[in-house]
Structure formats: structure tokens, C-alpha cells
Amino acid sequence: MNKKINAMYFSPTGTTKKIVSGIAEKISENIDRGKTINTIDFTLPGVRKEPVAFTGDDIVVMGVPVYAGRVPNVLLNYLSSVTGNGACAIATVVYGNRNYDDALVELKDILELNGFKVIAGGAFIGEHSFSKTLAKDRPDQKDMNMVNDFASQIYAKINSNNLESITVKGNKPYRKYYMPKNKEGVPVDIRKVTPKTNEHCTDCKLCVEVCPMGSIDYEDTSQLNGICIKCGACIKTCPNQAKYYDDENYLRHKYELEIEFADRKEPELFL
Structure with missing residues (x-):
């Protein structure tokens, strides 16, 4: 199999990087242990100024974190500029144990509009960006074992020349971005809150x-x-x-997330 493996991610705290890199490395290991993985880390703004294009010989593991149940809106222009040209893609989102809502279907749609064949998708869990206790230290070893199994299944799918597009969970039209509520139950906007x-x-x-x-x-x-x-x-x-x-509303939301969504959630995979 003459395929080039690419790991492409936005990962400010490293959780999405761990998942995407794990999938890419396992696929590469199955194809050819000596094959080099092309990594495009577009976390920092300078990288997002550079155009990226792939070909039909590429396999691209694309990963983003889930923000308010969606693909981060600050990434939409950049993601829409990435050209697939028939490349195979694995759409990957990482969320903080609340819900990934419509992020995975949104990422899949973006990739398909850009000319990718989305042959697999996954929603994984990483330590929440607001918290050091919610989904603490995830992705953990159990998650990474699932990553390895997932990547092996993707390899088998590619090796069988089954490049059919997948169906993933999510709503169309997409739900609005998730908003926390204050103590009176009124939705609050924390977008302008700063550290x-x-x-x-x-x-x-x-x-x-x-x-x-x-x-x-x-x-x-x-x-x-x-x-x-x-x-x-x-x-x-x-x-x-x-x-x-x-900020009072931010801290209230953080506390509620840590209490309400403490129970462990598991990755959901689509092949």
C-alpha cells in the first residue's frame, strides 16, 4: 500500500494531539513501520496562514477539540481552506466528558466539502479545558487501547479498498453553540471572559x-x-x-460541569 500518513490537529493542551498521533502512528505501523508521518500542528496562529493541500495518495487523521458542542468557530476559515483532492480522512473530535453534540458531523461535513473521503470518525474524551479534575488525565491507557484498535480497523478498511463514506451522530441543521446558565437559569455568554x-x-x-x-x-x-x-x-x-x-458565571459553569458530568464517558467510533 503506497499511502502517505498525515496527522493534522489543533491541540492547545495536548489531548487532541495524543489521540490523532496515536491513530496515525498505528495506521503507519500497519502499513510500513519505516514510513514517516507528516505532522501538521495548526495550534499556533502562524501555521494557520499556510495553505495545505493533499492528494488521493494521502491518509489524513484530522483532529480538533469540541468547544460548546461544535468545531471551534475560530478554526472554520482555516479548515475550509484545506484541500483534500480525494484524500482519505479520519475525522476526530475530542471533548471534555460533557458531550460532543454536533462537532463530529460538522467536521465530517467540512472535510467532505473540501474534497476528502471521510472513511472513519471518532469522538474521544480528553481532560476538560476548564478543569483539572473533569476527565482528569484523559486520554488514558484505556482510551489509547481503543485508539489502537480503531486504527487497526481503519487499516483493514483501507486495505480492503472499502473507501465508503461513513455516517456519524449529529444533527442537521447543527445545534446552536452550547451556553451555560447562571443561578437563575438564564443562559450566559462567557466568550468575553479572560484569564x-x-x-x-x-x-x-x-x-x-x-x-x-x-x-x-x-x-x-x-x-x-x-x-x-x-x-x-x-x-x-x-x-x-x-x-x-x-468570573462568577465561568466558575459556576466549571463547577457544574465537574459535578454533573463526573461519570466516565467512553469514545464513540464510526467505521
């Missing part, structure tokens, strides 16, 4: 380096020059726990 910086900051600039929107000011890391998508990268990577949120 604060406390006295533990040592100005190491790590938060500047990991921000997927390039929004944290280099000279004054307590300031933002752009939007915050609540990806959790600056908070989870800060070595001194200097970044935090204090």
Missing part, C-alpha cells in the same frame, strides 16, 4: 508561546491583544499557577 494573572508570575513568557490565538501580550503577559477562546493552555502550562479565571 487574570496573579503575583506568582515570573514573566517566563510560556503563556505567550502556547496561546493558540497569539493574544497574550509579550511585554505585559497580564494583558490580551486579542480574543481568549478558553482553551486552558496558559493556565495548564504555567509552572507557577499564575493564570486563573475569576
Whole structure:
């Protein structure tokens, strides 16, 4: 089988990267242990300025996190610019143990509109971007065992020359982006909530380096020059726990997620 394996992902905290890379590596191992995987990590804004095109000889494992039940809207323009030209795609979404809602069907639709053949799809669980306890340390070994089995099934499908498109769960038209509610039960918009910086900051600039929107000011890391998508990268990577949120509605939503969705959910796979 003369196929080029590609791992392509947006992964501010590394969970989507782990899933996508695991699938790509196992497929590559089945095809040819010496085959190099082409990795396109489009987490940082500079990478999203470069055009990407594939061919019919490519297999592309595409992964994004789920934000409010959908593909992150800040990625839509970039994803729509990626050209498939008949490449096979595995659509992968990673969510924080609440629900992936319509994210997987939305990603599948984007890929198909771009000329990909979506032959497999999966919704996996990663530690929630808001929390260090909700789906803590996932994807874990059980998840990665499922990743390996999934990748082996994908290889078998490709090897049998069965390149039929799949059907995945989700609504059309897509549901609106999920919104939390305040204590009165009224939906609240937390999109403009931004992280604060406390006295533990040592100005190491790590938060500047990991921000997927390039929004944290280099000279004054307590300031933002752009939007915050609540990806959790600056908070989870800060070595001194200097970044935090204090917005009442955000913290209420975080607490409710941790309580209401504590029970473990398992990946859902489509072949």
C-alpha cells in the first residue's frame, strides 16, 4: 500500500494531539513501520496562514477539540481552506466528558466539502479545558487501547479498498453553540471572559508561546491583544499557577460541569 500518513490537529493542551498521533502512528505501523508521518500542528496562529493541500495518495487523521458542542468557530476559515483532492480522512473530535453534540458531523461535513473521503470518525474524551479534575488525565491507557484498535480497523478498511463514506451522530441543521446558565437559569455568554494573572508570575513568557490565538501580550503577559477562546493552555502550562479565571458565571459553569458530568464517558467510533 503506497499511502502517505498525515496527522493534522489543533491541540492547545495536548489531548487532541495524543489521540490523532496515536491513530496515525498505528495506521503507519500497519502499513510500513519505516514510513514517516507528516505532522501538521495548526495550534499556533502562524501555521494557520499556510495553505495545505493533499492528494488521493494521502491518509489524513484530522483532529480538533469540541468547544460548546461544535468545531471551534475560530478554526472554520482555516479548515475550509484545506484541500483534500480525494484524500482519505479520519475525522476526530475530542471533548471534555460533557458531550460532543454536533462537532463530529460538522467536521465530517467540512472535510467532505473540501474534497476528502471521510472513511472513519471518532469522538474521544480528553481532560476538560476548564478543569483539572473533569476527565482528569484523559486520554488514558484505556482510551489509547481503543485508539489502537480503531486504527487497526481503519487499516483493514483501507486495505480492503472499502473507501465508503461513513455516517456519524449529529444533527442537521447543527445545534446552536452550547451556553451555560447562571443561578437563575438564564443562559450566559462567557466568550468575553479572560484569564487574570496573579503575583506568582515570573514573566517566563510560556503563556505567550502556547496561546493558540497569539493574544497574550509579550511585554505585559497580564494583558490580551486579542480574543481568549478558553482553551486552558496558559493556565495548564504555567509552572507557577499564575493564570486563573475569576468570573462568577465561568466558575459556576466549571463547577457544574465537574459535578454533573463526573461519570466516565467512553469514545464513540464510526467505521
